[in-house]
Amino acid sequence: MSSLVQSVDWLAIAPPTIAAVVGLVVLVADLFVSETRKPLLGWVSVAGLAAATLMLLPLLDADRSTFCLAGDTGVCSYTADRFTLVIQFLVLGGALLAALLSVTALKDDGKRLPEGEYWFLFLSSAAGAALLPASRDLATLVVALEVASLPAFALVGLRHGDRKSSEAALKFFLSSVTATAVSLLGISFVYAATGTLHLTLVAERIQTVDGQLHTLAQTGVVLTLVGFAFKTAAVPFHFWVPDTYVGAPLPIAAYLSVIGKAVGFSGLILVTVVALPSYADVWGPALAALAALTMTVGNAGALRQRATRAYSAVRLLAWSSVGQAGYLLVPIAAAAYSDDAEKSIGSTLAYALMYGAVNLGAFAVAALVGRAHRLNRVADYRGLYAASPLTALLMGFFLLCLAGLPPGVIGLFAKVTVFAAAVDAGLGWLAAVMAVNVVIALVYYLRWTALLFRAPEGEPVRHRIPVPLTAAIALTGVIGIALSGAPQLVLRFTDTGLF
Numbered sequence: 001m002s003s004l005v006q007s008v009d010w011l012a013i014a015p016p017t018i019a020a021v022v023g024l025v026v027l028v029a030d031l032f033v034s035e036t037r038k039p040l041l042g043w044v045s046v047a048g049l050a051a052a053t054l055m056l057l058p059l060l061d062a063d064r065s066t067f068c069l070a071g072d073t074g075v076c077s078y079t080a081d082r083f084t085l086v087i088q089f090l091v092l093g094g095a096l097l098a099a100l101l102s103v104t105a106l107k108d109d110g111k112r113l114p115e116g117e118y119w120f121l122f123l124s125s126a127a128g129a130a131l132l133p134a135s136r137d138l139a140t141l142v143v144a145l146e147v148a149s150l151p152a153f154a155l156v157g158l159r160h161g162d163r164k165s166s167e168a169a170l171k172f173f174l175s176s177v178t179a180t181a182v183s184l185l186g187i188s189f190v191y192a193a194t195g196t197l198h199l200t201l202v203a204e205r206i207q208t209v210d211g212q213l214h215t216l217a218q219t220g221v222v223l224t225l226v227g228f229a230f231k232t233a234a235v236p237f238h239f240w241v242p243d244t245y246v247g248a249p250l251p252i253a254a255y256l257s258v259i260g261k262a263v264g265f266s267g268l269i270l271v272t273v274v275a276l277p278s279y280a281d282v283w284g285p286a287l288a289a290l291a292a293l294t295m296t297v298g299n300a301g302a303l304r305q306r307a308t309r310a311y312s313a314v315r316l317l318a319w320s321s322v323g324q325a326g327y328l329l330v331p332i333a334a335a336a337y338s339d340d341a342e343k344s345i346g347s348t349l350a351y352a353l354m355y356g357a358v359n360l361g362a363f364a365v366a367a368l369v370g371r372a373h374r375l376n377r378v379a380d381y382r383g384l385y386a387a388s389p390l391t392a393l394l395m396g397f398f399l400l401c402l403a404g405l406p407p408g409v410i411g412l413f414a415k416v417t418v419f420a421a422a423v424d425a426g427l428g429w430l431a432a433v434m435a436v437n438v439v440i441a442l443v444y445y446l447r448w449t450a451l452l453f454r455a456p457e458g459e460p461v462r463h464r465i466p467v468p469l470t471a472a473i474a475l476t477g478v479i480g481i482a483l484s485g486a487p488q489l490v491l492r493f494t495d496t497g498l499f
Contacts, residue, residue: 012064012080014055015088016130022048023123030116038115042103045119049096056085075198077137086349087133087266090356094258095126097360100472101251101367121151129259133266138187138197148263149176156248168247175230175240183227189220199275207278221279224271225286231264234290235297238322245318254363257321258356265328273335284336288430291333295326295437302444311378313366324355330418334425347421350490354414358401361476365395368469383456392452394477403445409484
């Protein structure tokens with residue numbers, strides 16, 4: 001039996017380690033810092049996430065691995081390859097932007113959001129999310145998934161005395177625990193059939209199983225898919241999303257919409273494309289059907305929001321995120337049918353980077369409007385241009401990127417990339433479903449965009465923008481505009497080298 005080599009590449013594991021260590025420092029410091037100086041904890045957390053993100057730069061040159069099995073070259077539990085770095089950049093960069101939103105939110109809502117606990121949970125979740133894409137065995141993957149998820153439950157329900165927050169946390173907790181239980185059952189079946197937890201060894205050994213073990217392996221694949229479908233908010237496992245986003249503090253809703261999805265999709269890619277390529281005939285059609293169902297239900301749900309009395313902007317963004325999850329599933333499903341699975345996965349990563357930047361930007365503007373309008377309805381965005389022209393222009397840009405319309409070139413580019421992945425894989429019907437859904441989504445995105453530039457009812461509300469919120473809006477705007485100017489950089493960066 002092989003033993004673990006006790007050597008650690010500290011540079012390779014630096015990004016998630018820094019986030020975890022800073023989280024512990026913040027938790028201990030909270031015991032000794034006076035109430036008036038609690039905001040410093042937020043800035044320490046922001047600095048820690050910035051440092052963790054910057055530590056990705058030295059890793060771009062070459063793949064690095066650690067915690068490897070002696071005598072089995074290439075079989076490692078942690079690998080910092082290009083796929084890992086792209087997802088870690090999305091996770092840690094997204095967490096940094098959500099942290100900037102949180103600094104302002106905690107200042108406005110400090111009585112109901114304890115700062116020390118908030119930042120410890122936030123950084124712990126970010127550390128788990130950054131660990132997951134580097135995981136190359138099923139045990140590490142499940143541990144990372146739970147480290148990312150468990151603090152998120154508490155963050156959703158952390159607002160003291162808020163019934164909506166408590167209900168949202170309960171729904172999120174129950175759905176996520178169910179997903180974890182189903183995933184663990186599926187993984188145990190896969191382990192029983194192959195005798196290993198390492199993804200590359202699973203891929204090798206599962207091809208040779210037969211008889212009852214083959215049935216066991218197939219059942220394990222299906223159950224694992226169901227578990228990750230919960231994590232990615234794929235329909236019909238999406239029911240927790242709207243209420244969770246509305247009940248959670250807005251920065252946490254933004255965090256879940258991007259980092260939560262990155263965690264789910266990176267885990268799904270590792271389990272299906274890396275560990276179970278020989279079972280593509282099982283997970284390929286299942287993911288294609290989930291993609292079509294998810295984008296359709298998500299966009300239909302967003303379109304239906306106009307009929308509701310409150311017409312909440314956050315709820316609309318929640319349904320929009322479900323629809324976007326459907327687009328993200330398309331290239332993963334296409335990888336089952338494609339001769340170039342790496343290119344298909346690159347399309348998912350490119351779309352995820354675009355979606356992460358502009359969706360966080362939309363949430364940042366929502367956080368700004370929510371300071372003056374507690375209900376944060378879509379109607380509250382009417383006349384935003386008259387009150388804050390630059391903010392309205394950026395919000396319009398973010399919405400057009402999500403819709404895939406110019407001048408949001410990066411959104412159009414990402415959708416074309418995903419569409420091409422489906423066509424190249426021979427999934428013409430899925431590409432047609434996607435095209436119909438893009439048209440449906442145009443209705444509510446353009447309706448919201450037009451509202452920004454309509455004449456306000458009464459005097460326009462002037463929004464005072466705090467520095468952290470300004471930084472979040474500016475950063476997402478700069479990233480979106482820069483990528484729209486050079487969209488090819490995204491595909492170059494997401495050339496995964498995973499296979």
